[in-house]
Amino acid sequence: MDHIQSLEAYSIFILREAKSRLGRLGLLWSIGKDSTVLLWLAKKAFFGHCPFPFIHVDTGYKIPEMISYRDKVVKELGLELIVHQNKEALADGMGPDKGRLVCCQALKTGALNDMTRTYGFDGLIVGVRRDEEGSRSKERVFSERNQSDEWDYTNQPPELWGQFKTDFPKGHHIRVHPLLQWNEIDIWRYIEAENIPVIDLYFTKNGRRFRSLGCAPCTGRIKSEASNVSEIIEELKNTNTGERDGRAQDQADPYAMQKLRKDGYM
Amino acid sequence: MTNKAQYMTPEVKVRERLKLVFTGHVDHGKSTVIGRLLYDTNSLNRGIIDKVKKISAETGQPFEFAFLLDAFEEEQKQGITIDTTQLQFKTEKRDYVIIDAPGHKEFLKNMISGAADAEAAFLVIDAARGLEEQSRRHAHMLALLGLNQIGVIVNKMDLVQYDRMTYEKIVAEISQFLANLGLETSVCLPLSALSGQNIVEPSPELAWSNGPTLIEALDSLAKGTEDDLSFRLPLQDVYKFDDRRILVGRIEAGSIKIGDRVALSPGRKVTTVTKLAAWLARDEKTRAHAGESVGLMVSDEFFNRRGEVVSSAEKPPLVSQRFKASIFWMGRSPLIPGHHYKLKLATSETEAWVSEIIHLIDSATLDALPPTNNRVGFNEVALVEMNLSKPIALDLFSSHKATGRFVLISSFDVVGGGIITWAEDTGDVKYGFIHGQLKARCEVFEEYYYNADEMAVNKIAQEKPLYTIGDLVPLTGQSYVYPEFFDIVIFRDLVAVKIRAGQVADILPLSDYAFQGWPLVNGRGFGVMVRSQDDWLRAKADLATLTSENQTARVQRWLDFNTYRHIPIGVHDYSI
Ligand SMILES: Nc1nc2c(ncn2[C@@H]2O[C@H](COP(=O)(O)OP(=O)(O)O)[C@@H](O)[C@H]2O)c(=O)[nH]1
Numbered sequence: 001m002d003h004i005q006s007l008e009a010y011s012i013f014i015l016r017e018a019k020s021r022l023g024r025l026g027l028l029w030s031i032g033k034d035s036t037v038l039l040w041l042a043k044k045a046f047f048g049h050c051p052f053p054f055i056h057v058d059t060g061y062k063i064p065e066m067i068s069y070r071d072k073v074v075k076e077l078g079l080e081l082i083v084h085q086n087k088e089a090l091a092d093g094m095g096p097d098k099g100r101l102v103c104c105q106a107l108k109t110g111a112l113n114d115m116t117r118t119y120g121f122d123g124l125i126v127g128v129r130r131d132e133e134g135s136r137s138k139e140r141v142f143s144e145r146n147q148s149d150e151w152d153y154t155n156q157p158p159e160l161w162g163q164f165k166t167d168f169p170k171g172h173h174i175r176v177h178p179l180l181q182w183n184e185i186d187i188w189r190y191i192e193a194e195n196i197p198v199i200d201l202y203f204t205k206n207g208r209r210f211r212s213l214g215c216a217p218c219t220g221r222i223k224s225e226a227s228n229v230s231e232i233i234e235e236l237k238n239t240n241t242g243e244r245d246g247r248a249q250d251q252a253d254p255y256a257m258q259k260l261r262k263d264g265y266m
Numbered sequence: 267m268t269n270k271a272q273y274m275t276p277e278v279k280v281r282e283r284l285k286l287v288f289t290g291h292v293d294h295g296k297s298t299v300i301g302r303l304l305y306d307t308n309s310l311n312r313g314i315i316d317k318v319k320k321i322s323a324e325t326g327q328p329f330e331f332a333f334l335l336d337a338f339e340e341e342q343k344q345g346i347t348i349d350t351t352q353l354q355f356k357t358e359k360r361d362y363v364i365i366d367a368p369g370h371k372e373f374l375k376n377m378i379s380g381a382a383d384a385e386a387a388f389l390v391i392d393a394a395r396g397l398e399e400q401s402r403r404h405a406h407m408l409a410l411l412g413l414n415q416i417g418v419i420v421n422k423m424d425l426v427q428y429d430r431m432t433y434e435k436i437v438a439e440i441s442q443f444l445a446n447l448g449l450e451t452s453v454c455l456p457l458s459a460l461s462g463q464n465i466v467e468p469s470p471e472l473a474w475s476n477g478p479t480l481i482e483a484l485d486s487l488a489k490g491t492e493d494d495l496s497f498r499l500p501l502q503d504v505y506k507f508d509d510r511r512i513l514v515g516r517i518e519a520g521s522i523k524i525g526d527r528v529a530l531s532p533g534r535k536v537t538t539v540t541k542l543a544a545w546l547a548r549d550e551k552t553r554a555h556a557g558e559s560v561g562l563m564v565s566d567e568f569f570n571r572r573g574e575v576v577s578s579a580e581k582p583p584l585v586s587q588r589f590k591a592s593i594f595w596m597g598r599s600p601l602i603p604g605h606h607y608k609l610k611l612a613t614s615e616t617e618a619w620v621s622e623i624i625h626l627i628d629s630a631t632l633d634a635l636p637p638t639n640n641r642v643g644f645n646e647v648a649l650v651e652m653n654l655s656k657p658i659a660l661d662l663f664s665s666h667k668a669t670g671r672f673v674l675i676s677s678f679d680v681v682g683g684g685i686i687t688w689a690e691d692t693g694d695v696k697y698g699f700i701h702g703q704l705k706a707r708c709e710v711f712e713e714y715y716y717n718a719d720e721m722a723v724n725k726i727a728q729e730k731p732l733y734t735i736g737d738l739v740p741l742t743g744q745s746y747v748y749p750e751f752f753d754i755v756i757f758r759d760l761v762a763v764k765i766r767a768g769q770v771a772d773i774l775p776l777s778d779y780a781f782q783g784w785p786l787v788n789g790r791g792f793g794v795m796v797r798s799q800d801d802w803l804r805a806k807a808d809l810a811t812l813t814s815e816n817q818t819a820r821v822q823r824w825l826d827f828n829t830y831r832h833i834p835i836g837v838h839d840y841s842i
């Protein structure tokens with residue numbers, strides 16, 4: 001087995017553990033490359049079936065192409081999709097001008113936590129990776145969130161020998177992280193090897209492309225000539241800038257992501 | 267398309283990948299060594315480095331390489347690693363996953379989480395301080411986790427003026443300690459993480475060591491494989507999304523191909539693999555290896571469930587409910603013998619308790635100590651005897667790692683881990699009573715019913731608990747009523763059980779049992795018709811020596827089905 005094949009095998013193992021050990025499961029689908037790979041892995045794990053709904057936390061500020069792409073894929077694959085928004089905050093005029101972290105907190109964390117409660121999820125499958133940023137680098141594969149969706153990151157449970165956190169009080173839930181050990185370049189190599197369709201915002205347009213997708217006002221494009229997957233891989237081999245450097249919320253404060261994620265942010 | 271063809275071609279050399287953990291006492295420089303290694307080899311992206319630079323500018327502190335890994339605010343403020351993390355790194359030879367582990371005693375559980383994932387380990391020792399408590403404890407944990415590739419790094423050589431004697435003294439001491447644990451020291455080297463000596467380039471100050479640089483030391487470690495072992499696949503689930511019935515799981519050892527005869531344990535049912543199923547036709551294969559997540563289709567439809575182990579038919583795992591294990595305790599409250607825990611071994615979950623703490627092991631000296639107050643405390647290691655409420659498939663850790671280790675759970679938390687060093691193989695026998703070495707099968711509480719469709723008496727399949735002294739038993743079922751006080755004599759296993767006020771009061775060898783006038787039943791719940799000690803001695807002599815010729819007469823003479831049992835009508839598909 002090569003590296004990508006063993007990553008795939010372990011992710012499938014994790015997805016099957018989640019299906020077997022957790023009650024109501026959902027998969028957070030952000031339309032980006034990571035959750036698209038997750039969708040693919042779920043199809044492999046469950047032999048073409050998808051035994052849980054997909055969830056999109058829509059901030060209302062997403063890049064418009066993302067929404068049209070989302071609806072197209074859902075229709076093509078016949079997915080069960082839950083779209084959830086913090087309508088109240090949006091009606092009150094919440095937006096990045098109120099402060100980036102405040103905005104993320106309301107439109108992403110708030111909507112996500114509200115959605116978890118509304119649908120009573122015991123497990124949410126999320127495509128975060130260790131190499132994205134510091135607080136994610138310390139994550140567990142099965143990561144518990146309490147009844148207020150908080151992450152007790154200074155007291156995480158032992159996780160050894162593929163024995164994940166599957167015992168927890170009612171009202172808590174588990175964030176399942178099947179891609180935790182993948183790197184950005186692994187994701188692209190897998191997309192290439194498996195020929196997985198991805199949204200074309202990742203490919204260059206007028207000398208710029210998105211490296212990471214998020215909300216339109218807070219996500220920048222990077223300078224790039226990469227117009228297909230193998231060119232992206234070549235580009236990544238030679239870059240030493242961070243994947244999330246274009247994401248404004250990360251730059252707001254050195255511990256911004258830790259703070260956001262403590263409260264339930266993905 | 268050309269890309270994919272290449273990806274599938276066997277002659278493409280697959281780059282090797284090794285998972286490596288850095289362990290050792292707090293502050294001896296683990297995070298700094300890793301940070302320096304990644305920094306000097308340009309393995310980090312600018313974003314992370316800039317962030318740490320910004321933090322040191324804001325706080326007026328010098329640039330801390332450790333902060334490249336210690337990402338939490340709390341870690342940076344306190345200058346310690348709280349939780350483990352993993353980073354990727356490559357040399358010309360191969361790829362690495364580098365795992366940083368905390369050295370603080372409080373966070374031993376996080377060190378274990380990191381180290382349990384590794385294939386090889388480095389012990390980092392501060393040259394100025396030498397071996398400290400956690401240096402030894404970590405070495406001990408590495409041995410327990412089954413890591414046998416251990417390298418030694420003597421760090422902070424700048425603090426001892428790069429002195430060779432200091433280095434050699436530490437190496438001798440730790441090598442001896444590792445040898446006592448049965449571990450060989452794979453490689454040793456001196457370095458200074460802070461000044462970047464001996465990391466990537468050989469250091470002039472450390473020229474006397476003639477030794478490898480850190481990069482060379484990494485590359486010198488060998489990678490093991492689980493591929494040559496006999497086949498093990500702990501069942502995760504059975505899927506029936508469509509008309510296929512697929513057994514899924516990850517191959518933990520060995521390999522499997524279509525046509526192989528396999529056994530499913532603990533039941534040891536044997537069947538044949540007919541297909542390795544996949545979503546995409548291009549993923550369907552005829553053979554699969556250790557590490558792969560597969561879907562097996564087999565020729566026989568048994569009732570299969572998670573927790574069973576699929577193995578080669580010739581070399582199945584042990585089936586056991588009593589074994590000895592070395593355990594490490596991570597629980598805040600101590601391990602108490604007799605206390606029930608949930609045991610998770612591969613994909614199985616079973617109720618378990620410790621029947622005996624054989625001894626504690628002092629992590630500093632490796633001496634066997636008698637347990638204090640018959641407890642195993644936080645961060646302690648012990649050899650114990652475990653009992654399970656039902657037999658499961660398992661292996662000795664020395665033969666198969668993945669099926670020879672387990673974790674223990676109390677309320678919601680993993681509180682301990684262990685590796686199996688000895689196990690009693692009970693094969694397919696399911697016991698109902700256990701007390702120390704005494705074990706007996708029990709059909710006393712089985713339920714029967716008359717199946718009106720089939721016009722036959724059927725038994726209801728049910729989970730059989732394992733009773734021991736002090737347990738309550740179900741005196742009344744749908745097809746039986748026992749008195750509150752009675753005795754059970756089990757001839758097959760030569761065991762007697764006394765039930766008093768509905769509780770198991772004693773489990774004793776049949777030879778020690780004396781009839782005291784309590785109602786008597788046999789191992790199946792039939793009344794044994796004796797009224798005196800004399801009757802009992804005759805009944806015992808008769809029933810202990812049954813042959814096919816004499817059994818009808820003797821069974822009819824001494825046993826009566828109807829005393830405590832009756833056969834209700836099953837109402838499942840009842841129609842007249
Ligand atoms: N003088 C000296 N200090 C070092 C060296 N390596 C690490 N340190 C310092 O030792 C302290 C603890 O290092 P850290 O990497 O956090 O230790 P850990 O707890 O083992 O991860 C930090 O202040 C480092 O700057 C070294 O080679 N020489």
Ligand SMILES: [Mg+2]
Binds near residue numbers: 297298367368
């Ligand atoms: Mg550290």
